[in-house]
Amino acid sequence: MKRFAAVLMVLLLAAAAVPGVRAKAVSRDVYYGANALGLTYYTPESLGPMLNWTTKEIGYLLFMTQYTDPATNATVVINSADQYWDLQRLGLAMGLMDSVRIFLIETWEFYPVNKQRVTDIISDPSVGIASRWSIMSAKTPDKHLRVGQFASIGSLFADPFNPVGGITDYYSKKVWNLIHDTGGTINFDGIYVPYRCKWALERGNFVVPNNAVIYNQTRGWIAAHAGETANVKVTVTCDMGEWQNGVKMTVDDIKNYIAFYYAWAYKDTPDDPYYDSALSDTAAKYRTYLGFQFTDNGYVVYGNYVHPFADDVTAGNYVIYPCMPWELYWAMGELVANGGAYGISRRYSFSSSGENLVQLDLLTKEHVDDLAKVLQAISSSGAMSTFPGIDWSAATSRINADLDFYSTYGHFVISNGPYILDMYSPENLYLKLIKFNGQRSTFNDDPMLPEDGYADVIEYQGVQNEDTLLLLVAEGEFDIGLFAFGANKYLDLSPDLLSNLSLYNVASSSVDLTLNPYHDQDKDAPIVTLDTGTYFNPFAVREIRFALNYLVNRRYIVDNIFHGGAAPALSGIAPSDPASKYFTPVYRALGLTEEGDFNYAMRLIDEGMKNAMEQVARYGHTLEKRDDGFWYFDGQPVEVKFVIRTEDERKDIGLYVSDLIENYMGFKVDRMLLNRQKASEIVFRKPISTYEWTLYTGGWGAGGLGSMYPDWQIYYWYSPLGYYPNFQDPRHQPDVTVEEVLEAIGKQYASVDAYAKAVQNASRVYFVFNNLGTPDAFSTSQYVSRTVPISTRTVSKLAGEFSMTDATSSDVIVSVGGPLVNPITAEYDDAALVHMAIGDGGITIVTPQGNVTWRVPKPWWNVTEGYFIIQFFNDRTTGALLVTIYGTDADSTAAGAYYFLTHIYQNIDAYGSLNYIVGLWSDTEFGSDIPLPGSSQGDTSGFSAGDDIIIVAMG
16 A cells, blocks of 8 residues: 555644544543534634533523623623524534424425416425515416415405505515515525615724714704714615606605604604604614715715624615605605694504504505695695705605606505506405516526516405415416415315416424423422422433434324425424524434434433432432333322314324323323413413423414524523523523533544454444445455454344344444445434535535545546545444445445555554544556456456555544
């Protein structure tokens, strides 16, 4: 073998820099746990005192962006994306291990689309086809789109149509989103991106200039913060397009729009009529603005709000783009605050209604007529109120255009988006949009965020019966049904009608198991003392809670209870969440899969109950498992009080989980079948210390497409600052620390030096490979077998015939061959620190040090180089030592087996505590030492002992 001395020297030098072979303040397992979670910002050393944190501290830090540790008085501030995602993964790993809340599935509903009419449409699992982009992109042969809308309340909208304090219900927002444009928008990755505006954002310390102003209702534009220090400066440039009344947009639309909200969000006098308390969020946002400098097509704004690392979130705070002409905002303000001065008897509000008060609705004829009176008076120099900086006289021609629009369309919903509201007939549950052909342009070329709609006409028709709506879409009366149905609803359709539909899924909710972990606070045992007696709470045992993650088969629930109308959810970060991709390392490290892991669950249950027996014994109690398979506490059966919701599929989930608990955990289950009202009374309105329940089938609504940064998830789902398990005190106080979760994860990664000792003392060494007569079988017999002492018993097994349950803690398993051909290797691929990702004509070797890619040669057998991976594991269920050796191809696997024999095994001390080795094999010597897979097709050279091997990664 060439280069051996050089490679060994490199190895010895590198070993001094890897965590497993150096002196350290924290354990080796913590290092490998950090690697498994993909931490990039934090090292075990830099975590320092944070190693003692729980989800309480991590959750607060993620939600508030900074936290002062009372133990050290040190303040931790989030300042980078890498730091943020490290904290998220640590928080989720701890939350999953604590397992007070175990998510099972994300439920789906399906929007129906007539496939005969609609040939293309943008869809996303977060929103289905309910987004603006879906309706804009829907292609029909005649450019006419017919939308069926479920109108269960007998109207299209449930909320008044005004953009200041209304348009909050689901359907009014969907229509409004087609009528108006926004400056920026959240894309399908959860990132806020430019649309009608773009921006340049600068972080730092900026002195607010003397000409940077904010608005005051009584003083006008003032430099209130001149000379102060801002920590962000944002230059916003907007498209000054055309309003739907034909008027050209100017910077006054932006400037006066900002002034309007300064006036209405703040109470300038005790009886200020130009104030709406419902705009408190706007007021809080505007307090972050220190001054504006207006330009011809936008502004420069100075502010004091900065997201710790996400520029898109910061920009979202400062991009302000009006959705109506400025004079309409101020005229609506006059109608609401001073309508009587214009001879109007009705009293209006932007945001509320009540006795002698109506909420302004721009689609109600009487309201629109009153607004027209105000506009006509202002146009005739009859404005009853004046405001500094607001020039009513400059708006005369604009108001005349507004009134012309009103004469044509009968309303004042004048905006800047791709569609004009052409007709609205509330009594007929009908609405019509027509394409707006005025000038408008965007600063975004993402095809998922189109500038223009495809349809020339979009008609909405309300239908009050959901079955009728679905039938009309299937029959072709409607092109789209703007209502999502559960999978079961479609089973009622005939095959012919169902074949007319394309179904687009949308996440509708999540289902979890909420556990009550309460025990007597003065006892370190899972005991609950009540007036009625003393009880054993199995879910006060962390191992028992954690075991449920693996005992439940989420795939079974999806396929058999939801009939495919759901997706397995491994945590509170749902599969459709834009952030879900960042948490894959957590699931890999914990070995969490949708099918579960029955054997591991049983081991956790055994360990937990053994510990519980010792704990209760210290307080004079007994805990035993009898021949009937059930556990008994002080001679009485241990019982789980399971509150199971009955309104939906959660009933079937509860019954399924109840059977698992009885059959495999050994606890009797009181199946408490309750509706929402009764269940909520027990689970959410009483302290967990009443011990009226121990398990609950929770359900949580989906939030649609939002920011990719799940700031609140750990705080809310997995810490005592949120629902843990409810909002009543005493809440569960987590005891899983950062260090503990890293150690628990890291223990599954064995070291090279463990192999020599293990094979010397092994009861059996199993050689597992994919098939007899394959190159992997030859590699095993020719190289790997020679690392086992003659006195140790060896057993060869085909991979398809071997199960890890065949092994014991005194056994060693060597699995040769990759995850595609060897299911034993595949079992560990998810948890491995190094793994192969297959796709796009190649294989990427993913390692903590970085990735390398191997391309499949043409022809496939003409392999001249490839990569191999050697890794070591402690099987978490049996305790056996497992070694996996495999390559990108058969020759590379042979090279790995040869390297394992001639370099690693012969120099075990040099490799010490390393867990993985990745090598690059190159065919530099003609011929082959093992049979060639492509020999019948002309392959004449493969791996041989004289070829080159270079180590490219290890740790």
